[in-house]
Amino acid sequence: MVPQAVERGGSPPWNSLVDHGFTELSLAETLAGGQSFVWEQDAEGIWHGVIKQVVVSLRLDGNGMAWRAADSDGFTTQDLIDYLWIDHTYQEAVNTLPWRSDSTLAKCMNALPGLRILRQPLDETLFYFLLSPVKSIPQIKETGTKVAEIYGPSLGNGRYGFPGWSRLAEVSEEKFRDLKMGYRAKNISACARFLKSHPGWLDGLQTLSYQEARAEIMGLPGVGGKIADCVLLFGAGKLESFPIDTWIDKVLTHRYHLEDWNQKQKLAFARIHFADFAGLAQQFFFSAERLKLL
DNA sequence: GGGCAGGTTGACA
């Protein structure tokens, strides 16, 4: 994981990160498979996204990962490592999952080695998942990108960052509806007003237990169990949370033969069976089922 | 044109 300058020139130099553990497939699924909506791959196969309000580009390169940040002062190798969960705790999580006695899980993990849960900012993650009900990934991306372009800070390279909830609180529900949010606009507006008037409330969730944080965040309009679990998993590092969407429900019902179980029972099963890193198991299932690798 | 989709909510049995 030693950064090295790979290239010198006018634009920021490429740096190299080794021992990252990704494959092309697991990197693509990690960045653009439904947990983040800020990554795009260009025609040359280079990924462009935003981390900590800095535009970052990266691609796999031989055994390493080449990456560079538009603002090389405000972004370090450690920031990238943190975001992509490239540290020993990932391997520990993988080792802890019950794949030794669970062939369904083993199959998914073997198909997608290196698949990660990203460490994304909580405020932005809540925003994107409030947009998600009954929407496809491209639709969520489109609306989120427009909101950033209109109300967010310019980050250079034609990219814009998340505006923040305080800024969104100043925008009318009508304006959001113009951006194809539909009925979700009402929830975004209500959440924005609440969060603006309760500074520190959202970050405070980080210090709570999974169960406490889940109960709290489900009090927000438009946040039910599924979105709560997504936000806590992808935005608050609560790796025990296990979002059950239609894909995961299909896996539990048919692969784990829980045909007669209700949602609450399925969730209880998953949290017990997959334990502390249930969220990572969920991500393997999600990608494998979507890509028809199961 | 009607049905449906990666979800939540409120009404009702």
Place this chain on the structure above:
DNA sequence: TGTCAACCTGCC
């Protein structure tokens, strides 16, 4: 506790 329709929009 469980089922069901409505909610916006886009796609088949």
